[in-house]
Amino acid sequence: MKLTIALSKGRIFEETLPLPAAAGITPAEDPESSRKLIIGTNHENVRLVIVRASDVPTYVQYGAADLGIAGRDVLIEHGGTGLYQPLDLNIAKCRMMVATENGFDYDAAVKRGARLKIATKYPKIAREHFAAKGVHVDIIKLYGSMELAPLVGLADAIVDLVSTGGTLRANNLVAVEHIIDISSRLVVNQAALKLKYDSIQPVLEAFASAIPA
Ligand code: PRT
Ligand code: MG
Numbered sequence: 001m002k003l004t005i006a007l008s009k010g011r012i013f014e015e016t017l018p019l020p021a022a023a024g025i026t027p028a029e030d031p032e033s034s035r036k037l038i039i040g041t042n043h044e045n046v047r048l049v050i051v052r053a054s055d056v057p058t059y060v061q062y063g064a065a066d067l068g069i070a071g072r073d074v075l076i077e078h079g080g081t082g083l084y085q086p087l088d089l090n091i092a093k094c095r096m097m098v099a100t101e102n103g104f105d106y107d108a109a110v111k112r113g114a115r116l117k118i119a120t121k122y123p124k125i126a127r128e129h130f131a132a133k134g135v136h137v138d139i140i141k142l143y144g145s146m147e148l149a150p151l152v153g154l155a156d157a158i159v160d161l162v163s164t165g166g167t168l169r170a171n172n173l174v175a176v177e178h179i180i181d182i183s184s185r186l187v188v189n190q191a192a193l194k195l196k197y198d199s200i201q202p203v204l205e206a207f208a209s210a211i212p213a
Contacts, residue, residue, distance in 0.1 A: 001045065001196045001198065001199040002045045002046075002047075003045060003046045003047075003066050003067070003196065003199050003200065003203070004046075004047055004048075004049055004064070004065045004066050004067075005020065005025075005046065005047070005048050005049070005065060005066065005067045005068065005203075006048075006049050006050075006051050006055075006056045006059045006060055006064075006065035006067070006068035006069075007031065007048055007049070007050060007051075007056075007068070007069055008050070008051055008052060008053035008055075008056055008069070008070075009031060009032065009050055010052075010053050011092060012053060012069060012071065012091065012092045012184055013031070013032065015091035015092055015184075015212075016069050016089075016091065016092075016184070018210055019069070019089065019186075019206075019207045019210050020041070020048075021210075022206045022207065022209060022210030023202070023203045023206030023207060023210075024042075024043075024206070025041045025042065025043060025046055025203075026041055026042045027039050027040075027041055027048055028040040028041055028042070031048060031050055036050075037049060037050050037051075038050075045199070049064070049065055051065075051068075053070065053071065053074060054074050054077070054078075056068040056069065056070040056074065056187070057070050057074060057075055057078035057080070057083060057187060058078065060082075060083055060187050060188070060189050061078075061081055061082040061083055061189070062082075063189045063191060063192060065189070066188065066189050066192040066196060066200065067186065067187065067188050067189070067192075067200065067203065068186075068187050069089065069184050069185070069186060069187070070184060070185060070187055071092060071182055071183075071184050071185075072180070072181075072182045072183060072184070072185060073096060073122060073125065073161060073182050075185060075187065076122075076124060076125055077122055077123075077124050077125065079124075082189065082190055082191075083187045083188070083189070083190065084187070084188045084189075084190050084193050085185050085186070085187055085188075086186060086188060086204060087185060087186040087204065087207060087208055087211065088183055088185050088211075089183065089184045089185060089186055089207070089211055090183050090211050090212050090213075091183060091184050091211075091212060092182075092183060092184045093163070093181070093182065093183045094161045094162060094163040094182050095161070095162050095163075095175075095178055095179075095180070095181055095182060096122065096125060096159065096160070096161055096162075096178075096179040096180045096181075096182055097159070097160065097161075097162045097175040097176075097177060097178055097179060098118075098129075098157050098158070098159055098175070098176050098177035098179065099147075099150075099157060099158050099159075099160060099162070099168055099173045099174060099175045099176060100150055100156065100157045100158075100173065100174065100176050101150040101151060101172060101173055101174075102172045102173065102174050104150070104156065104157070106157065106176040106177070107176075109156065110133070110135055113136070114156075115136045115137065115138065116130070116135060116136070116137045116138070116156045116157055117137070117138050117140060117154070117155040117156045117157075118130065118137045118138070118139050118140065118155055118156070118157050118158065118159055119140045119142050119146050119149035119150070119154055119155035119157075119158050119159075120139065120140070120141070120142065120146060120158060120159035120160065121141070121142055121143060121144065121146060121160070122159055122160075123139045123141050125159060125179060125180070126139055126159040127139055129159070129179050140154060140155055146158040146159075146160045147160070147167055147168065147171045147173055148171070150173065151171060151172070151173075157176070158173070159179065161182060162175055186204070186207055188200060188204075
């Protein structure tokens, strides 16, 4: 039975590699330096496909890949249709936060019921967060560099991922609210899990055994 695993080359990549290794899967060439999008492995029946991080759930949903690794942020925005999410891999950890320019009184703005402009790459997470708080917001969808938006008056606040906090600090922004903790998860196509159970189950077990504490 052939297995296709979707991985992304971005910041998850380095922390991802020990997982296939634990399952005895070695890429035939270094995905980091290769420009190939399909990379064979030491197993004749296992191949890797290299996709954009935010596209991993889509490839797995439609069965173009049987398994993949994706951030919880990406999975929430995608919605998770057709995906089984058996393992939190405890890698690429960060926090989804609300941040504003240093000096903006976020708590006061929320208290007086101000309508806030929120710039984010994560409209679903942002909308649900502010709806639960009863705060009215206009969501401004961006594709990157959210940190710029409050500095040039595009938004009052951003919803973005924070790991070291260095990017916020460098741009005179401060985190004002924690939304959720993020890590990467293994996702499996629901139909593939049934049809290819004998091939997928050992991979799941090996990945589970390689999860960092
Ligand atoms: O970058 P590209 O647009 O190609 O794709 P992508 O952003 O979808 O992928 P990638 O590789 O950048 O991120 C993949 C996954 O890594 C995300 O989906 C998260 O689950 C996870 N991850 C973990 C992070 C971070 N930590 C993180 N810090 N993703 C992004 N960041 C960014 C954040 O958006 C901010 O701009 O890093 C900056 C903050 O970092 P600090 O260390 O300065 O706080
Ligand atoms: Mg990125």
